[in-house]
Amino acid sequence: MPDEDFDQDFYERIKAYEGRAAVTGGEGKDPVNEPMIRHWCEAMGDTGTGYPAVAPPTMLQVWTMGGLSGHTGRSAAYDELFALLDGAGFTSVVATDCEQEYLRPLRPGERVTFDAVVESVSPRKATKLGTGHFVTTRMDVRSEGGLAGTHRFRILKYAPARRTSKDRRPRPVINRDNAGFWEGVARHWLLIQRCGGCATLRFPWLPGCNSCGSAEWETVEASGAGTVYSYVVMHHPQFPAFSASDDASPGRAAPYAVGLIQLAEGVRVISNITGVPHDKVRIGMPVELEFLGVDEELTLPVFRSADHGEGGRG
Known part of the structure; x- marks a missing residue:
C-alpha cells in the first residue's frame, strides 16, 4: 500500500470530490405504478388480497433504478473518482449499508426525479476485507408533490487483503444484532x-x-x-x-x-x-x-x- 505521505496526498485528491454531483436531473424510467408495488409486497411476504394506495416507503430507491440501460444525467465526476480509486489499487467494491429518510408518500401515477451527490469520502480504513475508502452518495428523490425522501448509499472501494489460504471458507459477518x-x-x-x-x-x-x-x-x-x-x-x-x-x-x-x-x-x-x-x-x-x-x-x-x-x- 502507499506510504503515509502519498496516502495523505491521495486522500486530499479524492476528498475534493465531496459535494460534487453524481447524477443531475435523473428521471425514473416508469411512473410509480401498482404492478411494481404488488411485486414488492409479494417479495416482502405480504400475501394480502389488497395493496396499499401508496408505495411502501422502503421502495424509495426502486423508482430511481435505471436497469441495464442505465440513466442519462450521470456526472463524469463520479466516474473520475472511481478511476482514481481503481488506479491506486482499490479495485474491489462492496456495498456496506444504506440509510433512507421518508418525507412524503409516493402514489401511483407520480413521476419521480432525483439528484445525487458524493456526500463523503473517508480516510483510508483497514477492514477484514482489505484497506480502502468508504464513499457515501446521497440521493434526493422528488415527484410533483415535492421532496419524497433521501437515500444514502455507502460502499467500500478496497484493495483485497491477502488470504492465508484460498481454500478457507468466508466467515459470516457477526454483529450485536445476530x-x-x-x-x-x-x-x-x-x-x-x-x-x-x-x-x-x-x-x-x-x-x-x-x-x-x-x-x-x-x-x-x-x-x-x-x-x-x-x-x-x-x-x-x-x-x-x-x-x-x-x-x-x-x-x-x-x-x-x-x-x-x-x-x-x-x-x-x-x-x-x-x-x-x-x-x-x-x-x-x-x-x-x-x-x-x-x-x-x-x-x-x-x-x-x-x-x-x-x-x-x-
Whole structure:
C-alpha cells in the first residue's frame, strides 16, 4: 500500500470530490405504478388480497433504478473518482449499508426525479476485507408533490487483503444484532426470533419487530423441517472452499445449489442444499436441517434433501 505521505496526498485528491454531483436531473424510467408495488409486497411476504394506495416507503430507491440501460444525467465526476480509486489499487467494491429518510408518500401515477451527490469520502480504513475508502452518495428523490425522501448509499472501494489460504471458507459477518443466532448455531440450534409484543416469528434476526415495532423478543428453536421455496445453482465464480452439493463429487467447487428454505415455522432461511445433485433440486422438495462443520472455527446450518424420490437420500 502507499506510504503515509502519498496516502495523505491521495486522500486530499479524492476528498475534493465531496459535494460534487453524481447524477443531475435523473428521471425514473416508469411512473410509480401498482404492478411494481404488488411485486414488492409479494417479495416482502405480504400475501394480502389488497395493496396499499401508496408505495411502501422502503421502495424509495426502486423508482430511481435505471436497469441495464442505465440513466442519462450521470456526472463524469463520479466516474473520475472511481478511476482514481481503481488506479491506486482499490479495485474491489462492496456495498456496506444504506440509510433512507421518508418525507412524503409516493402514489401511483407520480413521476419521480432525483439528484445525487458524493456526500463523503473517508480516510483510508483497514477492514477484514482489505484497506480502502468508504464513499457515501446521497440521493434526493422528488415527484410533483415535492421532496419524497433521501437515500444514502455507502460502499467500500478496497484493495483485497491477502488470504492465508484460498481454500478457507468466508466467515459470516457477526454483529450485536445476530451474535445470539451464531452462538446457537455453534450449539447446533437454529434459533428464530419471536416478538414479545405480537408473537410474530421473524428471520433473519432484527433488533425490532417489523410487524408491531416492539423491541422485546425471545428465541424459538426451529424443528429443522422445511421445503425449498426457491433456489439458484451457482456455477461461477468457482471457490475451492465451496464443495459441490452432490456428495458424489467431494471437493468440486461448482456447481452447487443455494436454496430459500421455507421452514415449518413459517419463516424463510437461505442456505446450501446438500444430499442431492444440484440438477435434482426442485421447488417444493422437502429438506431437513443439518449442521456442517466447515473447520475448527466455523459451523453452518445447511439443508439436506429429505425427498425419498429421485435423487434424494433415504
